[in-house]
Amino acid sequence: xxxxxxxxxxxxxxxxxxxxxxxxxxxxxxxxxxxxxxxxxxxxxxxxxxxxxxxxxxxxxxxxxxxxxxxxxxxxxxxxxxxxxxxxxxxxxxxxxxxxxxxxxxxxxxxxxxxxxxxxxxxxxxxxxxxxxxxxxxxxxxxxxxxxxxxxxxxxxxxxxxxxxxxxxxxxxxxxxxxxxx
Ligand SMILES: CC(C)(COP(=O)(O)OP(=O)(O)OC[C@H]1O[C@@H](n2cnc3c(N)ncnc32)[C@H](O)[C@@H]1OP(=O)(O)O)[C@@H](O)C(=O)NCCC(=O)NCCS
Numbered sequence: 117x118x119x120x121x122x123x124x125x126x127x128x129x130x131x132x133x134x135x136x137x138x139x140x141x142x143x144x145x146x147x148x149x150x151x152x153x154x155x156x157x158x159x160x161x162x163x164x165x166x167x168x169x170x171x172x173x174x175x176x177x178x179x180x181x182x183x184x185x186x187x188x189x190x191x192x193x194x195x196x197x198x199x200x201x202x203x204x205x206x207x208x209x210x211x212x213x214x215x216x217x218x219x220x221x222x223x224x225x226x227x228x229x230x231x232x233x234x235x236x237x238x239x240x241x242x243x244x245x246x247x248x249x250x251x252x253x254x255x256x257x258x259x260x261x262x263x264x265x266x267x268x269x270x271x272x273x274x275x276x277x278x279x280x281x282x283x284x285x286x287x288x289x290x291x292x293x294x295x296x297x298x
Contacts, residue, residue: 120217122174122186122225125166129182130159133205137184146203148265172181172229176204176218183209185269186222188231197233199225208240215248227276234276240268247273 123129136142143150153161162185165171170187184204191198200222204215223234238245241271242261254272262269286293 118217119179120214120221121177121216122221123182125161125163125173125175125185128161129234130162131155132182133184134158135259136207137203137205139297140206141207142203142205145245146201148262152160152162172198172226174222174225176202176214178209178214182186183214184218186218188222188234190229192295195233196231199233200234200236207262210244215245216251219284221275223276224279228279234274235271236274237269239290240270246270247297 137158138153140150162171162173166173170189174186175182176186177183178260184202184205187201188199189199199217202219202222204210204218234254236249236254238249241244241284242285249272252274254274257271257273259268259270261267
């Protein structure tokens, strides 16, 4: 069985990895720049954003321990696409295949929510992240220079397969078919 699972966030999850999340090494790869944020603002801010539907976030759990976040944001209804962010807050947990496994599980959740395409952006020198995303099947879309960070950014995308129905599919023409409500 996989050591990785995803769970709905609680304050305790964020508190568990808060210190490591803002280590210089993690911020260098995950953020545009350093910013000061208290545990309360960090944890409650993210839970509020999730409750308001601005983001869909899950906690990455490895062998029973909360180690980071995986997040979908900027959902575009017209194209059914969203932007993915992932941060494993403990550098000791990098490079063990946990990110790969977390993204696999999370994209399955997104597909069941009707998301058809996932976009992400990562620094061009973030070889670990690029390898991980490439292995999952993300393709390079474009590379651009971000003056605010002084670094190049790679934008990638992944098309998600719609989930397979587990029962009978009722299509237009079938007397039981009803038009979807908008
Ligand atoms: C990016 C991140 C989520 C990747 O997760 P991870 O668990 O470290 O990556 P994985 O171990 O799943 O990587 C999968 C593949 O990447 C490659 N890889 C792993 N470590 C690597 C390294 N140090 N250098 C180059 N490639 C590496 C391997 O090919 C690996 O495949 P393998 O299982 O066949 O060895 C994680 O490292 C992280 O959170 N980093 C800090 C924040 C960050 O960079 N976020 C991304 C911003 S979008």
